[in-house]
Amino acid sequence: xxLVFDLNTIWFFLVGILLTGYAILDGFxxxxxxxxxxxxxxxxxxxxxxxxxxxxDGNEVWLVTGGGALFAAFPEVYxxxxxxxxxxxxxxxxxxxxxxxxxxxxxxxxxxxxxxxxDISFTISSIVASLLxxxxxxxxxxxxxxxxxxxxxGSFWTLLNPYSLLVGVLVVVLFMMHGALYGILKTEGxxxxxxxxxxxxxxxxxxxxxxxVTIATLLFADNITEHYxxxxxxxxxxxxxxxxxxxxxxxxxxxxxxxxxxxSCFTILLLMLIFGLGIYPDMLYSNPVAGNTLDxxxxxxxxxTLKIMLTIALIGMPFVIxxxxxxxxxxxxxxxxxxxxx
Amino acid sequence: MDALYLSRLQFALTIAFHYxxxxxxxxxxxxxxxxxxxxxxxxxxxxxxxxxxxxxxxGLVFALGVASGIVMEFQFGTNWSTYSRFVGDVFGSALAxxxxxxxxxxxxxxxxxxxxxxxxxPRTHFFSTIMVAFGAHFSAVWIVVANSWQQTPAGxxxxxxxxxxxxxxxxxxxxxxxxxxxxxxSHTLMGAWQAGAxxxxxxxxxxxxxxxxxxxxxxxxxxxLIFAAAASMLQLVTGxxxxxxxSETQPAKLAxxxxxxxxxxxxxxxxxxxVNSDNQRVNFGVRIPGMLSFLVYGDSNKPLKGLNxxxxxxxxxxNVVFQxxxxxxxxxxxxxxxxxxxxxxxxxxxVYKTRWLLWVYVFSVLGPQIANQLGWxxxxxxxxxxxxxxxxxxxxxxxxxxxxxxxxTSIILFGFIYLLLFALFVYLLNEKIKxxxxxxxxxxxxxxxx
Numbered sequence: 105x106x107l108v109f110d111l112n113t114i115w116f117f118l119v120g121i122l123l124t125g126y127a128i129l130d131g132f133x134x135x136x137x138x139x140x141x142x143x144x145x146x147x148x149x150x151x152x153x154x155x156x157x158x159x160x161d162g163n164e165v166w167l168v169t170g171g172g173a174l175f176a177a178f179p180e181v182y183x184x185x186x187x188x189x190x191x192x193x194x195x196x197x198x199x200x201x202x203x204x205x206x207x208x209x210x211x212x213x214x215x216x217x218x219x220x221x222x223d224i225s226f227t228i229s230s231i232v233a234s235l236l237x238x239x240x241x242x243x244x245x246x247x248x249x250x251x252x253x254x255x256x257x258g259s260f261w262t263l264l265n266p267y268s269l270l271v272g273v274l275v276v277v278l279f280m281m282h283g284a285l286y287g288i289l290k291t292e293g294x295x296x297x298x299x300x301x302x303x304x305x306x307x308x309x310x311x312x313x314x315x316x317v318t319i320a321t322l323l324f325a326d327n328i329t330e331h332y333x334x335x336x337x338x339x340x341x342x343x344x345x346x347x348x349x350x351x352x353x354x355x356x357x358x359x360x361x362x363x364x365x366x367x368s369c370f371t372i373l374l375l376m377l378i379f380g381l382g383i384y385p386d387m388l389y390s391n392p393v394a395g396n397t398l399d400x401x402x403x404x405x406x407x408x409t410l411k412i413m414l415t416i417a418l419i420g421m422p423f424v425i426x427x428x429x430x431x432x433x434x435x436x437x438x439x440x441x442x443x444x445x446x
Numbered sequence: 447m448d449a450l451y452l453s454r455l456q457f458a459l460t461i462a463f464h465y466x467x468x469x470x471x472x473x474x475x476x477x478x479x480x481x482x483x484x485x486x487x488x489x490x491x492x493x494x495x496x497x498x499x500x501x502x503x504x505g506l507v508f509a510l511g512v513a514s515g516i517v518m519e520f521q522f523g524t525n526w527s528t529y530s531r532f533v534g535d536v537f538g539s540a541l542a543x544x545x546x547x548x549x550x551x552x553x554x555x556x557x558x559x560x561x562x563x564x565x566x567x568p569r570t571h572f573f574s575t576i577m578v579a580f581g582a583h584f585s586a587v588w589i590v591v592a593n594s595w596q597q598t599p600a601g602x603x604x605x606x607x608x609x610x611x612x613x614x615x616x617x618x619x620x621x622x623x624x625x626x627x628x629x630x631x632s633h634t635l636m637g638a639w640q641a642g643a644x645x646x647x648x649x650x651x652x653x654x655x656x657x658x659x660x661x662x663x664x665x666x667x668x669x670x671l672i673f674a675a676a677a678s679m680l681q682l683v684t685g686x687x688x689x690x691x692x693s694e695t696q697p698a699k700l701a702x703x704x705x706x707x708x709x710x711x712x713x714x715x716x717x718x719x720x721v722n723s724d725n726q727r728v729n730f731g732v733r734i735p736g737m738l739s740f741l742v743y744g745d746s747n748k749p750l751k752g753l754n755x756x757x758x759x760x761x762x763x764x765n766v767v768f769q770x771x772x773x774x775x776x777x778x779x780x781x782x783x784x785x786x787x788x789x790x791x792x793x794x795x796x797v798y799k800t801r802w803l804l805w806v807y808v809f810s811v812l813g814p815q816i817a818n819q820l821g822w823x824x825x826x827x828x829x830x831x832x833x834x835x836x837x838x839x840x841x842x843x844x845x846x847x848x849x850x851x852x853x854x855t856s857i858i859l860f861g862f863i864y865l866l867l868f869a870l871f872v873y874l875l876n877e878k879i880k881x882x883x884x885x886x887x888x889x890x891x892x893x894x895x896x
Contacts, residue, residue: 157561158557159557161553162550162553164512165553168515168516168549169542169549171545172519172538172541172544173546175522175538175541176535177538179535180531180609182522182530182534183527183531184527185523186522186527186530187523187527187845187846187847190847191852191855193520193524194855194856194859200516201516201517202863204513205870212873212874212877255846255847402608405538406605406614408615409536409614412539412618413539416539416542416543416546416547417546420547427551427554428550428554430554431557434562434565434566435557435565442564
């Protein structure tokens with residue numbers, strides 16, 4: 105495969121970076137949500153909630169900006185995918201909003217029924233959102249039916265094919281594993297021990313899922329494996345990815361939980377990179393009629409707009425990274441409940 | 447039901463709901479900068495209590511704005527895919543710039559604002575407040591740029607691509623500062639400042655009526671009244687200037703705003719009325735002859751283009767635009783009246799005891815909300831039948847692959863969640879107002895010593 109570093113390719117990777125940022129950041133807070141019910145006492149549940157308290161809405165901004173960048177750089181993909189995946193996307197938006205409501209509502213009343221209702225809502229909406237994100241990724245890898253005018257030609261049920269659902273489940277356990285590692289960093293005592301156990305369970309599940317999805321991809325999803333077959337040098341990335349996954353376990357095992365969490369962040373980064381290199385230069389692969397595929401050229405904005413947008417990104421992104429890291433630094437350390445907590 | 451109609455309904459509902467919150471964030475953000483700045487300067491605990499209290503309310507309003515705003519970023523693609531393909535090159539860039547420049551700034555520093563009181567130095571906290579207020583304003587800049595381009599497209603050309611015709615940027619700065627950007631931005635921001643100021647006025651007046659947190663309420667009312675009076679007066683200026691721009695750039699919209707049908711004639715200004723567009727008459731109308739021409743040109747005899755100068759299928763729904771516009775203006779005038787009356791009474795030291803006016807103030811929070819909503823209805827309905835003025839019609843812009851049933855389902859989903867969100871907002875706001883500002887720890891300790 106040959107990478108041409110033109111504006112279209114740069115934007116392909118920039119949109120990828122925004123979505124990867126989203127997967128890493130909202131990944132752990134969706135994971136905390138999915139694990140929330142495993143914390144049993146009210147106090148522990150509040151700790152779980154407040155571990156993501158100051159940052160969850162900032163994490164979602166990565167998705168919003170990713171959507172905006174996709175609109176600006178590849179309007180054809182934005183239009184085709186979002187209108188085509190209509191119900192799936194509406195369900196995703198619905199669960200993200202519902203999740204926000206649950207976070208805000210939960211601790212405002214002391215009634216047990218009240219809190220339990222919102223606890224369950226928080227967990228279900230977190231799992232549904234993760235599953236939908238994963239399924240969407242699966243569909244992009246697998247390909248979706250597009251017609252000659254690039255409109256989506258399938259239905260809601262087309263999206264629920266076995267391969268995509270498999271990727272969806274993999275993303276759920278990945279986020280739960282990732283969230284557990286984040287939780288370990290933010291908690292103490294019994295809750296921390298419990299999260300360690302949850303991490304180990306989900307790590308194993310993720311390992312199994314990873315192998316199954318890899319085999320399924322090798323067997324059935326030719327369009328994203330062909331680059332790896334034609335340029336074996338690219339295999340270095342899957343190898344690094346596997347080493348990172350092993351490292352997550354090893355770091356956790358020797359008690360270096362921050363290193364384990366960072367390794368998990370890089371695992372997600374590598375997964376997205378492997379996925380991106382696999383589909384490049386396609387963005388929305390048309391299956392079965394490959395000729396209708398939307399790629400980084402036939403789906404892009406004009407060169408002038410891509411250039412303007414690049415200037416905007418080069419000015420803006422350093423600031424984004426600067427204050428994102430500042431905020432994480434300010435809110436480092438174990439969760440302590442106070443009057444401003446959820 | 448058809449997808450076009452339902453998609454329009456969904457957009458109207460979601461954007462109207464969303465727009466309840468950002469104006470308050472913008473206006474309240476600015477007031478917070480002032481309050482916290484005064485605290486750092488004077489070390490007066492009253493300002494500290496004010497900042498603490500209003501930061502909490504700000505956090506709530508902001509959370510609702512984010513939750514309802516996520517939908518907006520995706521809705522162009524889901525329901526208006528033809529529109530998205532046509533404008534992505536231009537409109538998409540403004541939207542993406544909003545994300546990169548404004549959203550990250552706001553949401554990042556908001557965490558410090560809400561949860562960082564004991565984690566950072568007072569100066570850093572103040573800096574965060576400035577950044578959040580700045581981010582809120584910056585967000586308005588980009589979204590108004592994007593919308594203004596839909597009203598008065600500039601800096602683009604139409605290109606035939608393999609996927610059909612679309613607009614592409616030729617001059618970024620001309621796109622950014624298109625003919626209506628500056629007027630509409632200043633008009634929007636003043637509306638937002640009013641929303642923030644009257645929000646503070648309303649809560650403060652309520653405390654004064656209930657004789658609770660009196661010092662806190664008096665100080666809040668004073669600051670907010672000054673802001674409200676200034677913003678309301680400036681709103682008159684930006685409103686006038688916006689209308690003059692509309693007369694130049696979107697004459698059909700201005701004609702609908704005043705029900706001016708004659709092809710080319712001096713135009714009147716109505717105080718009120720009910721438009722019958724079938725026979726082109728205004729029933730129960732009271733008008734000032736030639737006043738619209740006078741406001742636009744300074745000459746009441748100068749003719750203005752009326753609706754009949756445009757083909758009938760390019761007329762916006764006249765009565766909707768007329769009513770929205772006139773009620774907005776009436777509310778705007780009322781806000782000027784009550785804020786300046788308040789200033790006079792403040793100067794005479796009577797405002798805190800004028801109970802009837804305090805009651806008016808309690809409800810005044812609705813004024814800017816109504817005017818802001820109606821202003822957008824005037825702008826957006828007045829642009830119809832166009833989605834991009836003169837270039838693309840709304841009826842040609844929706845998603846061909848989305849069925850009416852799907853849109854109906856999503857409207858029901860959003861209807862449900864928005865009701866829940868609104869209930870949450872009212873409930874939590876009420877709790878915060880009931881709890882009131884906290885007493886300072888220091889004061890409590892001193893109390894113990896005494």
